[in-house]
Amino acid sequence: QVQLVESGGGSVQAGGSLRLSCAASGLTFSRYSMGWFRQPPGLEREFVAAISWRGAATDYADSVKGRFTISRDNAKNTVYLQMNSLKPEDTAVYYCAARPGWTLRRTQDYDSWGQGTQVTVSS
Numbered sequence: 385q386v387q388l389v390e391s392g393g394g395s396v397q398a399g400g401s402l403r404l405s406c407a408a409s410g411l412t413f414s415r416y417s418m419g420w421f422r423q424p425p426g427l428e429r430e431f432v433a434a435i436s437w438r439g440a441a442t443d444y445a446d447s448v449k450g451r452f453t454i455s456r457d458n459a460k461n462t463v464y465l466q467m468n469s470l471k472p473e474d475t476a477v478y479y480c481a482a483r484p485g486w487t488l489r490r491t492q493d494y495d496s497w498g499q500g501t502q503v504t505v506s507s
Contacts, residue, residue, distance in 0.1 A: 393501030406480030
């Protein structure tokens, strides 16, 4: 049974930084692409970033490009999202997700999801 557990969320002022982690179990982690998504209050879940199974390829939403960095440590079965220069519009519940194969941006392409971690950015 695949389990994804996010951590590292919290409250921060605009311009600050947070690092999210997602620990995976129940899967051969190094064979899965990993993604980060977020769901702002009252809105649909949206793509943030994704990384291929060996970390050679990454993809970012335009809204976070240059501010967020996705990375992974296959020895620790963990994927990270470093978020810098945070803005109030980054406020959302952040989810990690896993899928075998290539990185994709659609939520329906991901098999497994974590429970999410809240990120709140105040102005």
